[in-house]
Amino acid sequence: MFMTVKEAAEKWGISDRRVRILCSEGKIPGVTREGRSWAIPADAVKPEDGRYKTVESLLAMIDTKKAELDTRRPLTEGEVERLTEEFIVEYTYNSNAMEGNTLTLRETDMVLRGLTIDQKPLKDHMEAIDHKEAFEFVQDLVKEQVPLTENIIKQIHYLVLMDKKDDRGVYRRVPVRIMGAKHEPVQPYLIQPKMEQLLDSYRNSTEHVIPRLAQFHIEFQGIHPFIDGNGRTGRLLINLELMKAGYPPIDIKFTDRVAYYKAFDEYYGKHKPDAMGKLLAGYVNERLDSYLAMLKE
């Protein structure tokens, strides 16, 4: 007898996300992966607390899994296409939902197939289509191993905000605030120098790409270079760099948004950079697990 992630979460009084992490970190004996979900033995005991991994040990685990995956048979073109299509739908749904888009996962799928949802705003349709196109552009950049520059960031932003003619691909000229955040983005005249500085330190860092990206993402959002679309663009940049380094792209879930926002506050409020690194590493770890499960010898 098995229970689902949702059932285990209810039984143990923890979040679905926490259960998924415990599964993927091998903390629940007897757990097996079934397609996209986990089958947890019905009699499994809630793992002890205090087992939060350090970023370093998570990264070591990720790199072992990545190396293992590299030895498995490559996916066929058709398989890659199918998985990518599924990923784009979920990723577009989650990243846009986080910014107030009202399309559901199913509606996002329909819109990306060219259908119109009667009761939903045109803007929400456009945002879904724009996001898909921006991700496809990112995939092309990965193939060419294009280095991350201000110009590339602006090109990605241009596609994200395709339907907002005047604001796409240009830095903002007015101050902005991030709703609910303590941190105030930099003044417009500082955007350019801060972006240059950020890209320089990102390029010159010798740290593992995941914590390096966590730092980049936090600082990019802190600069908030665009009038709109910073969140979506920033999350596309994470995927550009992850894929260029040979990792699967990640999909920060709408349901995990509280943990995601908290990671910014941990950094800006308490100067703790680890939360975002752990969050990103957790997602990469999960994605590697699902690939490994798919490609069982």
Ligand SMILES: Nc1ncnc2c1ncn2[C@@H]1O[C@H](COP(=O)(O)OP(=O)(O)OP(=O)(O)O)[C@@H](O)[C@H]1O
């Ligand atoms: N406390 C915080 N400090 C810094 N950045 C944050 C904080 N909380 C959230 N963010 C980032 O800011 C983004 C939201 O910013 P904002 O509401 O200005 O959206 P936006 O610029 O319109 O872009 P998009 O619509 O794609 O997010 C979040 O997606 C997140 O990446």
